[in-house]
Amino acid sequence: MARAAVPGRLIWRVATVDATKDETATARTLVLDVPGWPGHLAGQHVDVKLTAEDGYSVERSYSIASAADGTRLKLTVQRIADGEVSPYLTGDLQPGDQLELRGPIGGWFVWNPSSTAPVLLVAGGSGVVPLMAMIRADKDKVPVRLIYSVRSPADVLYGPELSERARVSPLTLTYLYTRAAPAGMPVGRINADILAAAGWPPDSKPAVFVCGPTGFVEAAANLLVAAGHDPAAVKTERFGPTS
Numbered sequence: 001m002a003r004a005a006v007p008g009r010l011i012w013r014v015a016t017v018d019a020t021k022d023e024t025a026t027a028r029t030l031v032l033d034v035p036g037w038p039g040h041l042a043g044q045h046v047d048v049k050l051t052a053e054d055g056y057s058v059e060r061s062y063s064i065a066s067a068a069d070g071t072r073l074k075l076t077v078q079r080i081a082d083g084e085v086s087p088y089l090t091g092d093l094q095p096g097d098q099l100e101l102r103g104p105i106g107g108w109f110v111w112n113p114s115s116t117a118p119v120l121l122v123a124g125g126s127g128v129v130p131l132m133a134m135i136r137a138d139k140d141k142v143p144v145r146l147i148y149s150v151r152s153p154a155d156v157l158y159g160p161e162l163s164e165r166a167r168v169s170p171l172t173l174t175y176l177y178t179r180a181a182p183a184g185m186p187v188g189r190i191n192a193d194i195l196a197a198a199g200w201p202p203d204s205k206p207a208v209f210v211c212g213p214t215g216f217v218e219a220a221a222n223l224l225v226a227a228g229h230d231p232a233a234v235k236t237e238r239f240g241p242t243s
């Protein structure tokens, strides 16, 4: 496992799409079978490579949404309307199709499932994907608090599964809606009051993971550090150019 995470040793593997699942109108989960997959830790990602018939190829990174499960991997891709790769992955790719990927990548933004510290997960949009892998890997039921900022209820990824996990395990969910909220709920952005009310206090010494668009991650991480969280315990991953 540790050897596989060293970039110099990564090899491209051929993955076959087993199934696809629409999570929202613009996001799709790809269930992949990757022969030879060495296993991964929650929080790691893969590089996906697509190659056209004329040899032109393009690569993008995608977080792994699933806990380790043999040769099976789940990726969830949010379609960017004018994007080069995400419209293909969320629209054209079908079961039986193949693509190349390499990984697992990343040794910092990972959750160690043997850790007993409470966990605070702060997600912006599709930044919930690697955090979902952590929730799915939480077999020992370490208490987890997820603060999930999303444009509207229709944009929530994994909604039914999150609700069910919150029912049966010590997972607390707090949704923040930035454009349209359900009746009776405010529209707004992450702030210090929400982090104080829905997160863990710094003296609980939580493991903290923040993931999403760059602006969201910087805002949330700054708020957490200003609230007294140890900067070294606040791990961040940035997905896109801006929030």
Ligand SMILES: Cc1cc2nc3c(=O)[nH]c(=O)nc-3n(C[C@H](O)[C@H](O)[C@H](O)COP(=O)(O)OP(=O)(O)OC[C@H]3O[C@@H](n4cnc5c(N)ncnc54)[C@H](O)[C@@H]3O)c2cc1C
Pocket: 045, 060, 061, 062, 063, 064, 076, 077, 078, 079, 080, 082, 083, 084, 085, 086, 087, 126, 129, 130, 213, 237, 238, 239, 240, 241, 242
């Ligand atoms: C470590 C890592 C993990 C990632 N994991 C995921 C994941 O699990 N799911 C997922 O959907 N994406 C993930 N991404 C983002 C992904 O790699 C691509 O950037 C994204 O799919 C857009 O690619 P594209 O080719 O469609 O768009 P591009 O052709 O690269 O870009 C088209 C336009 O969209 C803008 N843009 C690019 N990316 C974003 C973005 N993320 N948000 C807003 N605007 C953007 C560009 O500036 C450009 O204007 C991850 C990125 C990193 C670095």
